[in-house]
Amino acid sequence: MAKNKQAENKQAQNQQAEAPKGGLFTYAPAPESPAAAGEIATSYGHFIGGEFVDSSGSEALKTVNPATEQVLAEFAQGTDEDVERAVTAARKAFTDWSALPGSERAKYLFRIARIIQERSRELAVLESIDNGKPIRETRDVDLPLVAAHFFYYAGWADKLDFAGYGANPKPLGVAGQVIPWNFPLLMLAWKIAPALATGNTVVLKPAETTPLTALRFAEICRQAGLPKGVVNIVTGDGRTGAALTAHPDVNKVAFTGSTPVGRSIARQLAGSRKKLSLELGGKAANIVFDDAPIDQAVEGIVNGIFFNQGHVCCAGSRLLVQESIQDELLDALKRRMGTLRVGDPLDKNTDIGAINSAAQLARITELSAAGEAEGAERWAPECELPGAGYWFRPTLFTGVSQAHRIAREEIFGPVLSVLTFRTPTEAVEKANNTPYGLSAGIWTEKGSRILWMANQLKAGVVWANTFNKFDPTSPFGGYKESGYGREGGRHGLEAYLDV
Incomplete structure (x- = not known):
């Protein structure tokens, strides 16, 4: 019995030594066959x-x-x-x-x-x-x-x-x-x-x-x-x-x-x-209040901006986070972004695929460079990009002001601009400070706040504690530009x- 116990302990130690750093699991490739597309x-x-x-x-x-x-x-x-x-x-x-x-x-x-x-x-x-x-x-x-x-x-x-x-x-x-x-x-x-x-x-x-x-x-x-x-x-x-x-x-x-x-x-x-x-187009605000469930909000933020490489007109490309939870939320968001897998679109484990064209990649690259040039702080997780094709790492900018191009112009890529607010009124003013009016997201546990915000936001679609959810029975469209x-x-x- 003692020998069996020692063997089990040694096996557990070996498995622990082989585990990836940070406790993250690795995924073997799970490719879909391109032949399934037919001729x-x-x-x-x-x-x-x-x-x-x-x-x-x-x-x-x-x-x-x-x-x-x-x-x-x-x-x-x-x-x-x-x-x-x-x-x-x-x-x-x-x-x-x-x-x-x-x-x-x-x-x-x-x-x-x-x-x-x-x-x-x-x-x-x-x-x-x-x-x-x-x-x-x-x-x-x-x-x-x-x-x-x-x-x-x-x-x-x-x-x-x-x-x-x-x-x-x-x-x-x-x-x-x-x-x-x-x-x-x-x-x-x-x-x-x-x-x-x-x-x-x-x-x-x-x-x-x-x-x-x-x-x-x-x-x-x-x-x-x-x-x-x-x-x-x-x-x-x-x-x-x-x-x-x-x-x-x-x-x-x-x-x-x-x-x-x-x-x-x-x-x-x-x-x-x-x-x-x-x-x-759109430049949607994803608004996170201090009472929001952080982990749930992080998943909504990731889905809001990195779904389809950010090639989404209603993407939550502006994150408005209440000042008191900014550090906690950004730490959790960066950890989550570090787990995103960028690569072969036909791999079933891929989270972020290829940018649609060279022209779109140039547009994303140019606006991201403008964000840095205007003083915003850029962060992206380390990840190896394929040698061929059009690729861009999931990226976020902090220290963004409403005057920055990355906060005003539609990037249409996996780039998130982070701004802060202190009160619901300030959040509404910043969210509406755009020529666009397609969508918005609200993260809070207060139903009354959700209803008040939804009535104040100039957006055709407002999601509450979720983002990028579509249904054929629900109308979709925007205001302004x-x-x-x-x-x-x-x-x-x-x-x-x-x-």
Whole structure:
């Protein structure tokens, strides 16, 4: 018995000696197979009138894997003629599609939702390869929400009389939709699902750095038997998007992207009869009071700014922490940031993947350098970055004032600016001191404080003791330079109805 006890003690000592310093566990690689994404063609045209067609022009763009910088495929640069063909196809399909009973349109949306669920692994891997975000996010967040949006709006298709927009509301016609690169498939679902449910037809332009899941969605439309021309996808850069939003036979424009481009579209459509919704940039405040549960708040802060590499318009990029708990909170936050794993997006253990493009990495780098130059103190955990691809360490700045660029401008990367406050009134004033108004977060145990703060904050979405939580039944959108209009929920129907 004594010998057995000695052996157990020696084994325990050996295990303790082998344990990583600091008590942190290491994780063996858990890679997802890139082959699960299915076949990626060497080149793609447009999806118009239910068919994949060549572009009328000869210019082609390339999409690359941001984690490796390897070219994935070439795709067509959409011309004015391509946009004309797509809008014409959508206009032709509108007559029959809008005349279908809502219950019949719902069948197609339900079918699309089920196919997305069946092909979710394929779509998640393809999204991670093309976008750079971790597979655990595309698998566990993006794809379930994509399917949920189609399921949700399928349920509304035959209940539009009860949506609160009058009896027998009518669709607008052809919707021109332009989506960004940070959530390519999810933003597609946010726009296409309500448009189809309400009887509109669609011409969609995906972002020029992430077109692949939109083109794969075109295959899903054919698999679901969607009538030809109901959904059309034209690829290209901003020139193609401008041609689409300016087309005279487009009745509705929906845009998600940067504030400067949204402002340009608003000017372009001023005086026209086109309906417009804009979901633009943000500089959200994540506000932590002294009675907040520190560990829970730290997880919310990390999710608020480092989810999807900070490529989130509603990211909690400004941390407002009550002065009395600043040191305690920052110590806990730095410890947590030290555990974040940066690397291969297809590794299921990765927390922070690749920055989407070289241009975006340059933007993040430039603004971070400006933060240091203006006197803020920069901190980032030690971590080894891959040799190829576009990468940026999770970073926080302390000693930030409201005049600093990093506190005013949208960085759209994994960079957190920390400011302090003493009273709730000061917190509100600092949170609202921005041209944006998309989202905010509040961390406190007092329900009355949450309600008071939510009423004072000029933000379209306010989270309480959580952050970055989305649901298809809940509307999303902003104020001021964060745009106007709402997507999601019953409110998301209004953008596609003639009311």
